[in-house]
Amino acid sequence: MTSSVGARGNPIRRPVGALMLGWPVVNPSATAHLVATSWRQASWSGALRQDSKCRHWGVPRSGPADPTQRTDAQVRARFDELREQWIVATAGAASAMERFRHPAYQQIIGLGQPAVPLLVDELRSRPDHWFWALSCITGLDAAEGSTTIGDAAQRWIAWATEVGYVR
Amino acid sequence: MSGSSQIERLFPNLTAIAWHATSPADRRYNCVAWAAEDNEAWWEPVISPAGRFLGGYFWPHGVGVQTTLANYINLFRMRGFEICETAEFEAGWSKVALFSDDRGKPTHASRQLRSGAWTSKLGALEDIEHATLDGLVGAEYGKVAVILRRPA
Numbered sequence A: 001m002t003s004s005v006g007a008r009g010n011p012i013r014r015p016v017g018a019l020m021l022g023w024p025v026v027n028p029s030a031t032a033h034l035v036a037t038s039w040r041q042a043s044w045s046g047a048l049r050q051d052s053k054c055r056h057w058g059v060p061r062s063g064p065a066d067p068t069q070r071t072d073a074q075v076r077a078r079f080d081e082l083r084e085q086w087i088v089a090t091a092g093a094a095s096a097m098e099r100f101r102h103p104a105y106q107q108i109i110g111l112g113q114p115a116v117p118l119l120v121d122e123l124r125s126r127p128d129h130w131f132w133a134l135s136c137i138t139g140l141d142a143a144e145g146s147t148t149i150g151d152a153a154q155r156w157i158a159w160a161t162e163v164g165y166v167r
Numbered sequence B: 001m002s003g004s005s006q007i008e009r010l011f012p013n014l015t016a017i018a019w020h021a022t023s024p025a026d027r028r029y030n031c032v033a034w035a036a037e038d039n040e041a042w043w044e045p046v047i048s049p050a051g052r053f054l055g056g057y058f059w060p061h062g063v064g065v066q067t068t069l070a071n072y073i074n075l076f077r078m079r080g081f082e083i084c085e086t087a088e089f090e091a092g093w094s095k096v097a098l099f100s101d102d103r104g105k106p107t108h109a110s111r112q113l114r115s116g117a118w119t120s121k122l123g124a125l126e127d128i129e130h131a132t133l134d135g136l137v138g139a140e141y142g143k144v145a146v147i148l149r150r151p152a
Helices: A028-036 A072-089 A096-101 A103-110 A113-125 A131-138 A149-163 B004-010 B012-016 B031-035 B069-077
Strands: A002-005 A011-014 B019-021 B082-084 B093-100 B106-112 B118-121 B127-130 B143-151
Touching (some): A072 A113, A096 A103, A096 A131, A103 A113, A103 A131, A113 A131, A113 A149, B004 B012, B031 B069, B031 B106, B069 B093
Antiparallel strands (some): A002 A011, B082 B143, B106 B118
């Protein structure tokens, strides 16, 4: 086990090698399986896999559905569709991690950088659990140390404004 | 979408007991926070892709970060609770119920009110008051795994 320090100085213990293994991303074929059966029963090491091509915390940056090939309007439409799927499907879920595991949320992460201003706009209008997605896409935690969703949302908005993602 | 129809669709056993919503839907806190009488933070050990606590979530210092029933029991033990035998109301005691799925993973927490009824925050949905714990047993939250109590 290794240790680090998190919010409010809490020590974190995690298994050695957790980072080396990378963070799981959606295998498109596995996604179909998850939707067809139960996303809740999926394990990170099973239907969700590490993509050896990923160098950005496991988020795929290219492939058949390369988000850079989409127009802003297409990204917006796809984002809205996935967001609604995710909100409805995870409404009763008591765990944020369970929410992040949902295929629609994973596909939002897969939209990549074009999704960042959309996620920040969401935080402005109705703060929600978008911090994991933002962290996966950008490679940072703009709200590190924050312990409330409202405060974290404000810090992500401030970061996005500062770097020019949003005005 | 939110409201009683959505809640009863997710928790069909609620239709067999008395229950009602006691707050608007709110995504800023979860059931564990609500059981711990906090409606401002989402209590969960969310670890960032970089291996640190992800900003936006709260987890008490000294409690393990794995999502296990033992860690959730420990969380409430650190707040003065001890495991007890019954969910029945006992004068002079405050009670919390922890639910788990069929793999023993914690899924939900409810807090008993002085009336003997229970209060629950349902994910990102509303807080509800429900007459018994049975109303939340089912596919979404599994079953009641443990009851804890502390002096009121």
